[in-house]
Amino acid sequence: MTQTTQELLSWGITQLTPVFGEGARTDARSLLAHAMGIERGMLSVKLHDPVCGDVTKVFQRAIVQRVKHQPVSQIIGAREFWGRRFKITPDVLDPRPDTETLIEEVLKQPAPKTILDLGTGSGCILLTLLAEFKTATGTAVDVSGKALAVATENAAALGLSDRVTFKQSDWFENISGQFDLIVSNPPYITAKAMDEIAPDVRDWEPRMALTPEGDGLDAYRIIAKNAAQYLAPKGQLFLEIGWDQAASVLEIFHQQGFQNGRCIQDLAQKDRILHFHPPKTA
Numbered sequence: 001m002t003q004t005t006q007e008l009l010s011w012g013i014t015q016l017t018p019v020f021g022e023g024a025r026t027d028a029r030s031l032l033a034h035a036m037g038i039e040r041g042m043l044s045v046k047l048h049d050p051v052c053g054d055v056t057k058v059f060q061r062a063i064v065q066r067v068k069h070q071p072v073s074q075i076i077g078a079r080e081f082w083g084r085r086f087k088i089t090p091d092v093l094d095p096r097p098d099t100e101t102l103i104e105e106v107l108k109q110p111a112p113k114t115i116l117d118l119g120t121g122s123g124c125i126l127l128t129l130l131a132e133f134k135t136a137t138g139t140a141v142d143v144s145g146k147a148l149a150v151a152t153e154n155a156a157a158l159g160l161s162d163r164v165t166f167k168q169s170d171w172f173e174n175i176s177g178q179f180d181l182i183v184s185n186p187p188y189i190t191a192k193a194m195d196e197i198a199p200d201v202r203d204w205e206p207r208m209a210l211t212p213e214g215d216g217l218d219a220y221r222i223i224a225k226n227a228a229q230y231l232a233p234k235g236q237l238f239l240e241i242g243w244d245q246a247a248s249v250l251e252i253f254h255q256q257g258f259q260n261g262r263c264i265q266d267l268a269q270k271d272r273i274l275h276f277h278p279p280k281t282a
């Protein structure tokens, strides 16, 4: 007997509820809309329609993946960030809403001509900024060649390829020149916190995107040591940080001559972004 959309959705929610509790409903709706090839908001008007066998198969497979804690964005293969769709694979961090705070702050600044994004992952930060600052060019850096391949595809899909250079590099190692704007959301979770993190993150997202190991601050130490050399005289640096890292990261930058750090909070009122100008040269 043919099932309705509602019946299939209820089956999915029943499978996910023991694992995800209240999150089951949202996830099941996202996965079913994906299987049907429609926007999530359109599901409500299709609930009484019969579903075809192909949709059922795709949805059942997606539910099996989700029960194994694979993130919804990886199953669907995409995530919306600042209103644009980015391809997501297990090789890149799933862009977080917190990171949109960085975009919001940068967009309050005068338009930069050149942007450097350290640890670009899916490219969500740099490509969003290039889409908003229509005459800027950017350099996307990642140590992961697989991440750069995803960012390259995202640039093409957004029609931005001609304004981006992709560089495989250990932070600044293969980078030259100076930039009006440097942005980074580096890995910052401590090795200890990684032991307690949700399996959706720990088992499915690239470890090197999440943690630099140890106290979680090594990427900031490298950026603090080198950034002045790569910032244009009136350049600006924006970094995402963990909610409890502001004092430590400000101190790291202070020691390298950055006297003027400013901390910005995210929508949950947690410290999330640091903003620096280049140190004053004597």
Ligand SMILES: C[S@@+](CC[C@H](N)C(=O)[O-])C[C@H]1O[C@@H](n2cnc3c(N)ncnc32)[C@H](O)[C@@H]1O
Residues within 6 Å of the ligand: 092, 093, 094, 095, 096, 099, 118, 119, 120, 121, 122, 123, 124, 125, 141, 142, 143, 144, 147, 169, 170, 171, 185, 186, 187, 188, 208, 209, 210
């Ligand atoms: C937290 S993810 C951020 C990804 C993306 N910018 C975002 O905000 O969603 C950190 C990124 O830094 C990259 N990364 C880690 N170590 C690196 C290194 N030594 N040099 C350059 N990139 C590195 C990871 O591959 C990952 O893509």
